[in-house]
Structure formats: C-alpha cells, structure tokens
Amino acid sequence: MSNSFGRCFRITSFGESHGRCVGVVVDGCPAGLKLSEKVIQRDLDRRRPAQSLITSSRDESDRVELLSGVFQGYTTGAPICMVVENVDIDSRPYEKLKSTPRPGHADYAAYIKYGGFADYRGGGRFSGRITAGFVMAGSVAKKLLKEVLQVEVLAHCCEIGGIKAKESTFEEIKMNVEENPVRCADLEAAEKMLQAVEEASKVGDSLGGTVECIVNPIPAGIGDPIFNTLEGDISKALFSIPAVKSVEFGAGNLFSRLRGSASNDAYVIKNGRVLTETNRAGGILGGISNGMPIICRATFKPTPSLGLPQRTVDLSSGEEAVIQVEGRHDPCIAPRAVPVVEAMVALVVADHAIASGFIPRVIRGRDNGV
Amino acid sequence: MSNSFGRCFRITSFGESHGRCVGVVVDGCPAGLKLSEKVIQRDLDRRRPAQSLITSSRDESDRVELLSGVFQGYTTGAPICMVVENVDIDSRPYEKLKSTPRPGHADYAAYIKYGGFADYRGGGRFSGRITAGFVMAGSVAKKLLKEVLQVEVLAHCCEIGGIKAKESTFEEIKMNVEENPVRCADLEAAEKMLQAVEEASKVGDSLGGTVECIVNPIPAGIGDPIFNTLEGDISKALFSIPAVKSVEFGAGNLFSRLRGSASNDAYVIKNGRVLTETNRAGGILGGISNGMPIICRATFKPTPSLGLPQRTVDLSSGEEAVIQVEGRHDPCIAPRAVPVVEAMVALVVADHAIASGFIPRVIRGRDNGV
C-alpha cells in the first residue's frame, strides 16, 4: 500500500503499462483554481515518447480525461481524477519474459513480492508509463504554484553518459530546454549528449543521465524540520520515478570534498531582502526554504532494457538463462524524465506551501488565468 | 507537524538542544522483543561526542531512560518512550547569535518559519543533538531486525574532505569501523582523513564527508513500489539528519556516466539462490529489496559553525554583519553520524519488514537474547 503521496496536496496513482489506463487522483487542491484538460495536456505532451529519434517509438497519444473535481472551469475542492487510456499496446514480447526477469528491472523483486500475481506486461505497475499520472498531477501543482505564489518549477538534463552541461541560469534553461531532443540547457553539451545517445542506441546499449530541477522564486519559510523536510520529501518523490538512484541538493555530494569556509553561503542584503551570496545549500536549510532557489538533481541509471544479450535466470526451471529484450525503449530515459522530475518537485513544493500556510484553501478572484 | 516518521514502526521525536531533554517514542514495535536500557545505551554511547580530539568537547553523558513499553524485560506492544536529559549546557554563546543567523545553519529559515518563537539556543530543535533520539529508536529497530531476521545494519565513513576509502567488505567494516576516530573501514584512508580533519580544525575550519551504510543479509521482497519505495523512505530518513545534502544507492550518481551494458546486474544462481553477480543497484529494484545487500550513501556538508569570521545579517537592524561562532563543534560531523545513519536505515528497513509481513506482531520464544 504505497500508491499515495503527500500530506495536504495528496496524489493517489493507479493503472498499469498494458492495462486499460493510467491515472491519478489529486486530493487537497484548493477550490477556485482555473483548470482545464488543455493545461494538463500541455505537460502530458512533453512526457510523450516518439518525440524524436532517441525516444521509444510506442505511440502514446495520451489524451487526458478529467473525471472529477472541476466544475465550470474551476477546481471545487473535491478530488480531481485524471486518466489516460492505454492504446497501441503490444504485449506479445513480454510473454517470453514472464519467467526470466530482465536484469536491472523490477521483474524479479515484483515476482517475489506479489507471488507471481503481478501484471508483468510492459513492466506492469513498475513501468515508466506510470509517470503519466505523476505528470498530470504535477501539472495541477505547477499551475497552483504559479497562480498563487508566482513560483516556477523547471528542469533540464545536466549530464548524460558522462557529458556534463555547464551551469545554466534559470532563464537559459527556460529558453533552451525544449529546443533540443536531450533537453539540455547548454546547447553545446546538448549536441554531444545527443551524439552519445545515438551511438549507444546503435549498438543496442543505453545511457544514464542526470536531471536538474530549479524552483524559482520561492519564499523563505516553506518546509518543515526533522522528518518532513523539503529535501526528504523531494527525494522521496524523486525516487518514485523508475531508474532514479541518486538525489542531491545544491552542492550535493561535492560537499564531501569541501571545507566549511568554502561551502557556507554568506547572508547578504539585496534590495532590502535577506539573500545568500552563493547557493550551495540549494535553497534549503533545516529542511525549510531560505528564500534562494531550490536546486536539486536526480540521477537516472541507463535504461535496463537492452538489445544486447544479458544473463538472467529462468524462474520456472531454476536455471541460468540469457535474454535479449525486444520492445520499444528509450536509449536514455533522462530527457523524457524532465517533465516528470518537474512534476514530482512541484507536487512536494505545493504540498509544503499549503502545509506551511502559503496557499489558502480557496483561491479567490475567479479570474486566475490559463 | 513533521516529527513522526514511519508507517508500521513509527517514531515521534521531541526535545531541544538546550531544553530539558531529547526523546523519542517508538510506536509499532512488536511485543516480545527482549529490550533493556543496556542495549540502547550501547548505541547511544557511539553517538556521544568527546570520544576523541576531533569531536566536540561538550560532555553529553547521555543516559537513556526507558519510560514505557517494556515490562519484565520484554516489549509489550505499547509505545516505547525513551529520553536522555540535557546536561553540561552552556547557552551563553547563543545569546549574541539570537538575531544574526549563522551561515549554513537553519537559524534564518527557523526565524522566518516560527516568527521568532523558536528556541535558538544551541540550534534548538535543529541541532544535531536531536539525533540522540534517532539513535535510541534505531537501536530498537536494529535489535528487532537482528533477532527476527538476522539482518545487520552497518555504516562507516567512506569519504572525508575528498579522501576516499577503498571499497570495503561488510566484514572489514565490522572489524575496523570502531578502531579509528573517523570510523572508516579502510585504515590507510582513515589516517589521512584524521590528518585532514585535524588540519582543518586547527585553522577553525571544517570538512564534509560521506557515510556509507550496508544492510546485510536482507531477504528479497521487502519494500513497496511507487511512493513508499525503500529508496524513497531511506532517503527521506537520511535527509532528516542535519547536514545531509545527497543520498545515493548502489552506483548512485555514477550511473550518469555508465552504459546499460555496464550497469545492469546479471542474475545468477548460487547455492540454489537467485542472486546478482554485481550489485550496482544497491540491493533495490522497483523500490523493493532483491536479495542483495542494500547499499546507500549520505553526504554531509562541512559543519557550518566555524571559528573563522563569516558574513551574515543582523535581523534586528536589517544590516550586514560578521560573526565568529563560539561553542563546541565537531570539525567533521560524518564520523559521529555513523550510528545515526545506521539508526535511520534500520528504522526504515524494520518499518518495511513489518509492512511487508516479514516480522510478526508478536515475537514468540521468550528467549531472544541481548
């Protein structure tokens, strides 16, 4: 039982890769937010595969259906259920994988946990397809943050296959992220990344990557100390995206190499506001926003489904075996994960903004725009 | 409201650095576990400062008091409350810091969030001292895992100030971790780390570091997919330790540089059991344990309290200021955090082991040992 997330802005995920649909229920969205399928569809389209040569060729047309919680164009305070139907499904390649778990996938763990009852087609409940639900919910969270607090959440790929992007400003990310298929704000690095992905893809291999997400501007005082820290909740949210294996904030694991004198962010006053000169803390101290942009990064392992032969075991015979995974897979999942990372971060920030009293229960002024 | 953590094995933390005590309530521990203050004290002693020259000189004698939940030497199923009193407190240095937030500390964020009502003495609720409660609770979790499932949770410092330990086996960690003041399993690296800490300390500076934690052996099938993944819950738990800014599993952020063919762990059969040849996944796939040891790492930023002058602002006057932090502080917090990391990981694994049905509600056989 682990398909709900959030305290005040809570999402419940359902659906499988090759079942009837993938969906999400958002509970706790304040009443009075202007919302339509159009807004959500825009984010959903960014997650869609088949947007370029380097993404999987499954045609997920993914039309959002808004089933509840919106009346006369505004949220009502009631739970918002959204679904996308599954179409263009081809489950045949998975029949042979039924008893031979794919290395790097959840197949074996799922088999043990659910005693063989799990829907194995397309990874079932463990598929990246589930994140379509995250994106729909995140779309509502992003709109809420934008309308009420002018907060924007933006992500891009900052590393793929060892190629690192140079540091980019929030404005550069905004401008460049959708301009290249690897969604990297550094256009030079983007070209190298694209080339690396294509090379790996050609030989049936895949690449890992890192997505960076920035929340900007964000008022100080959002978050909680001890257990429900912004870092704790954002990391928990990010690890719910399949393939994420590392989450860091600000200077992150680089802190291990720094001295305190080089890592503390000095407080300064700019235009009458308290800010820090640098932002190595990634905008969070004591689990609470300090007024600087939140900066976090999630590392995705290379797509485990490979065209190359891999060693595994046959659970029915108990013997070792070799598989070669067919089906359609992204050679590097990070670019497609960009809107998913944005969604998860937005969900947590919206949740904490409500919990911390920054967003009211009813959004007055019925004219908040699309 | 964020002082409780866990679903089935749930802890609630309370207390402040310079208040009367620090404590914890453990709710959900099965009945029938042999438990005494002696067991808990052992872990608590490992967290104590003043164990060597490189740790803070505050004398935290820290005697655990078991206030509830244990009867005739066994847990009863009722909540277990444990406290340690605060002694040897010197709050004077903090009076001057009242309106000048220390860079890198939670002071400013706390000031904004709690409107000036927060207890600022010694960092109050944001102090590392709070982790004494985590360690007491973690001690119960470790005992539970050991008695019922033979699972051990062990941590050590794998990097300090850029000095990395070589990879160590579980047995090497067990043997070496308490043999050197930096708690590193690689004794050669340990010496260099110690030297680095001492050098930083001499000039009033501090160092960051990374703690690695291994859970071994662990059965496959513990954990949940989607939101309550093992990774998500472990990371959330680790980010609740002050100063943690990065959490990774297995190959972690290195995945960003790897190809799939080099990062998937091939399944093999050893002695009739399904295992993986390598363990780059860190024992977790799809949020669920796969039968290999769980491996995670948390990076701690350098202690922000420095003897060096630092730029800050005076919140009462609204002007920039300079502070120099007095008081007693560890020049590198990572070694002391080793038992805290173990505690947090143990809490999550115990919680999930109960949720996944691996630990019963009553532990029969009244002879489970100390």
Added chain:
Amino acid sequence: MSNSFGRCFRITSFGESHGRCVGVVVDGCPAGLKLSEKVIQRDLDRRRPAQSLITSSRDESDRVELLSGVFQGYTTGAPICMVVENVDIDSRPYEKLKSTPRPGHADYAAYIKYGGFADYRGGGRFSGRITAGFVMAGSVAKKLLKEVLQVEVLAHCCEIGGIKAKESTFEEIKMNVEENPVRCADLEAAEKMLQAVEEASKVGDSLGGTVECIVNPIPAGIGDPIFNTLEGDISKALFSIPAVKSVEFGAGNLFSRLRGSASNDAYVIKNGRVLTETNRAGGILGGISNGMPIICRATFKPTPSLGLPQRTVDLSSGEEAVIQVEGRHDPCIAPRAVPVVEAMVALVVADHAIASGFIPRVIRGRDNGV
C-alpha cells in the same frame, strides 16, 4: 483533503453526483484474490435506487468498470480503480437551489467552505451517490474477509420511524434482509415500517432509521487499543455515510441505564473456546475484537429533501426565503444504506485484519472462488 480512508487497506473516493462518474481506488488489497466486475456488480445492484416504490426513481444503472489492479482474474497487489458512470442526470432542479441552501443538507456548509466553487448539482460531492464508490470498495473487502477468514458482514434495518425490529439472529438477517423493501430481518416489523414510509412519502415527508451490522464469525485479537480502536475506526467510517448522526456498539447508549452487574459479559468456555455468555460489548473490548460477533448500529436522519415547503435563506440577497425541493429522493434512506453500512464496516475490519497480521500480503492457492 479527506478523501482517503484506511491504513493498510486504503480507499480513495472521487466523483460527484452530476459529474462524469463516481469512483474509488482501493490500495493495499493483497495479491491473489480472485476478483471480477461480476462480484462487485452484485453489491452495487443492492445499492441501486428504483428497486421499489419507496426508493428514488433516478435510474442509476451503475455498471462497474474495473480499470486497474486485476490481471488474469486475480488482484495483483496494485491499486484497484473502479468507476461507475453517471447517467440519467437531470441537473435543472438544482439551478434554483444554487443560492438557497436546503435545510438539513450540506449546501450551506459547503458554500462557506469552498467559497462558492463547489459543484452544487445534486449535492455534488456531498451526495449519497458517492457511496456507490464505498460499495465497490466494500465489495472487495467483503470478498477478502470471506475468502481468507470466512468472516461475513451483514446489515439490516432495525428501526424506521420509531418502529423497532425485534432482535434477530445472524441467520435470520441473512434469510430475510433482501425479502422486503425496507430490508428488515423482522418481517412483521418490516411491514409496519413499509407502511410508515409510504405514509410519510405521501405527504412529502421523510423518515429516519437505524441500520444494524454484524460481523460474524470474527477471531479475537483484531484491532488496536487507544486511537485506532475498532470502534473508533468503524464509527469514523460510518459517519462518512451522509445522514448518519449516531453510532453505537453492543448495548450502546443503553449502557447509560445499566448497572455493571447487568452489563458485563461473563466469560465461559464452549467447545474449548473462550466466549462470553452475552455480547453487550458488541464483540469489542479495549478496541480489539474479543472473539464474539461485532455488533454496531448507525442512525440515519430523515432524508432532508422534502416535498414540503421549508424556511431557508437566499445567500445572494441575504434574505430569508422558502423552498420546496424537487428532484427524486428516497423518503427513508436507511434501507438503501444497508449495503453501504456493510461496505464501510467490511473496509475497516479488512484494514484491521491486515494490520493485525490476520491476512497475508499474498493469497496463495489460486483457486479462491467467486
């Protein structure tokens, strides 16, 4: 944010009376339970209106659609989403009620809480129609309890409009409840109740009633003390059914008139089992089942929608007003609420049975029947 319920077997409700659909997500159902739309439809049909002259004439054909969580006829451990579409909707009568809250309904409270954004058509989110989702979820819970623990949950109307049924055995309820339109196990009382409802209905009035629910047989040891007591969770579940204003267990509010010597249930041994001679405690002591059948009762207030004129206020003008409610309404909601009460009680008992370790995470033996 209050549309989820349960700890281990958790439901999330969504949908409105006159929106696109009403639905529910069940999270935490063990894998391996045989489940089909047919099983759920059977319970849903019992909730349907227009089953007799004394129920509302809205034709809710209510075909369940199982959207997720079931694969090859068995639950997979993934969340189960079920919806029924809304058809035969006539929203016109509600337009005039928009600013004149109906006495006894939630209209005014909803208006204040959601700032006028709530969907007012047919009561929107506050409509009894929402309970179609409860019934679908309860159907899964009842099947789970029956298959794994042989536990049955059965309800009937024990009082309507002051007419009380005589005490009935579990077997009598089973035999008689569906044999009369008021769903009362005492067939003589049932006739009088029916007559009373018809009389009230004729003059545009309505009647209150009480539904009794029995869980039988139930093993001792299910439940928790202090806050998550069986009584606490069952009552919370029952108060989520619109119109419930009283919940009692065993002798209930009669205890206020009894002496201890007449109210304690003496322990006896029957066929080697510890039982109580009487069952005034309603099968629960200290929040935990004691091995005797659980007995609880929920009182429903009379349907507030009346054909008679009622005094209210016009929120747009701020003046007093008179309304006469059109639309289709049950003159007594209690008979239709019988399967809803069963559903809510079954949900709580299933939840606690899992939490207390009585139901495993995977139901082995793939032949558990329909």
Added chain:
Amino acid sequence: MSNSFGRCFRITSFGESHGRCVGVVVDGCPAGLKLSEKVIQRDLDRRRPAQSLITSSRDESDRVELLSGVFQGYTTGAPICMVVENVDIDSRPYEKLKSTPRPGHADYAAYIKYGGFADYRGGGRFSGRITAGFVMAGSVAKKLLKEVLQVEVLAHCCEIGGIKAKESTFEEIKMNVEENPVRCADLEAAEKMLQAVEEASKVGDSLGGTVECIVNPIPAGIGDPIFNTLEGDISKALFSIPAVKSVEFGAGNLFSRLRGSASNDAYVIKNGRVLTETNRAGGILGGISNGMPIICRATFKPTPSLGLPQRTVDLSSGEEAVIQVEGRHDPCIAPRAVPVVEAMVALVVADHAIASGFIPRVIRGRDNGV
C-alpha cells in the same frame, strides 16, 4: 501502532497505568501560544480521582512536567512533550488477575493480541489512567481554540444510571458543572444521580452514564466532507476513551423516530448572520461546521471492575473461574470523564481548525494571556 491521532495537531500517547509515567507528545501546535504548566495542571486536576466519595481513592497527585516545545513562556512550533509520573501504585491486586481476565475489561483481548507480553498491572496500556495524557494535550488545544478563535469546549454529565438531566444552556453548564460531584448541569438531576451512584457503590456495583459536550461559538466552514468529517473524527477520538460505547450528534439516535419535517433545522437570519432556528444537526452538516454550536454525546458503560463475584475463565488452566476485583475503582466513570471528553473534542476541533485554515502557523501578538 495506533498511539497517534490527528492530522495537523497530532498527539502521540505513551505510558502505562503502573509503569513509570503517562505522557503525551503534541505535534503541530502553532508557535507563539502562551503556555505554562499551570494552565495544563488546571485541567489535569479536574481529571484527578479522589475528588469526592464517589471516585476512586487512588491518589493521583499528577503533576504535569513540560519537557519540550515551550521556550520563554511560548510554544515554539516544536513538539510539546508532557508527562505525569505514576505514584501511589499498588500492583499487588493484579497479580492474581494475571490469568483470569476481568469481564468487561480489555484483559482477554490484550492477552490474545500481545501474546501474554502486555503489562497487565492496573490494566496497563488499557487503563483509564492513559487519559491523563489526553487531558494534557486537550488543555493545549483548548487554550489554542480560546486564544485564537474564542471557541470554548465544555462538557457535563447528562445521564447517569437512567437519570436524565433536563436540557441545559451553555451558560448553565459553565456555571454548574463543577458545583456537584457528578458534574451535571441540572442540579436537581445531579442530586438524584449522586444518590444512584452511592447506592450502586454500596453494593459493589457500578453505573453507566452519558457525557454531553458543546463547542461554542464555532465558525462555519471547519471540517471536511467524506472521510475526515467532524463527526467521524470526534467519534473516533471519543471511542479512544475507555468504556465509551456510543457517540451521537445533535438529535442523535432520536432521528430514528423523527420525520424530516420535524428534524430539519430551518435557516434564519439573526443580526445579519445565517443561523438555524433549531440545532438538531448538532452544528455539523456534511461533516463541516455550519456555525451553530457543535453538540455531541458519549455513553460510558458501567465500570466493569466490581466488588461482586463474576464468572470468568482461567487462561492457564482453561477452566471457568470466579473473580472478585479488588483495587480502587470509580463506581461511575462518567463524571471523571468530563474533562477527558472536553479534551478529545477540543483536540479534533483544533486539528480541523488548523487544517481548514482558521488558525495560523504562528500566533502573532506575543501577549496572548494565560
């Protein structure tokens, strides 16, 4: 695991009747509330036994100790831990009860659930003594409601042993409740109740009773629909008090005998405010406050510990047995439960008032009085 309660204002209970202490942690109290042990002690004193001839003679001096969460006289936003030590304990009478469960008590259910590990002395965790923790937490909630919203929570005994008090106004309750040992607002009824309790007590018997609680004044819009209704949460809270077997709101189970035309509360306008003419709904519609006082009642069964011989079983021999309970017990628990009922209702209302945005995270204006 069921020792925490509440969403935004959350309490965690710990301690046993004959252990070292009874305590509570309050998490989520806003910063800036003036709070001292004196305030809490006042409520605690009202719960104390030995206040008159008709209460148990155990001397529970019950001095509250405030261990955390308050600094310089104000709450800090950190968790507030409060304990009372257990003194004047005599555990001897319980040794013989160890294997013979007392009828009407939780002994047998606890024995089954905790496999014989539960602390049986004085009822252990199931004792009414646990409610000392509820009262301390409730005291904080009551102060918060009073200071911020001018909301008062007041209870009295409205029925004992079949003797009903006449309906009393809020002011009559306030004036009379502490003026007589049965805490009944109707002084005539109070005398008869007292006599009835004394008569039952003389023969070793006990009486049940009903406590009514009123929350007044209360703004409209507090609460939530569906699962976290005010009724659901208040009832869950009240069923956590040992011996409660029935909870009702407004006309409660009387609704079963009413027609809609006699039970709906007509809306009227008084001094420009929307009110209802009557208050049969008990101030709650759709789970949300409607602006009228909240009225609820909890029925307590007669104290199960009797001086009379009772039939039970000997769990060690498996044979039937007879016990006569020694020790000190209230012949009617309802009068002492009055402050406990107030506490539980106050906790829920405070929790919902925060969740609904009626109480801010920081209470500005440092002069909120004692």
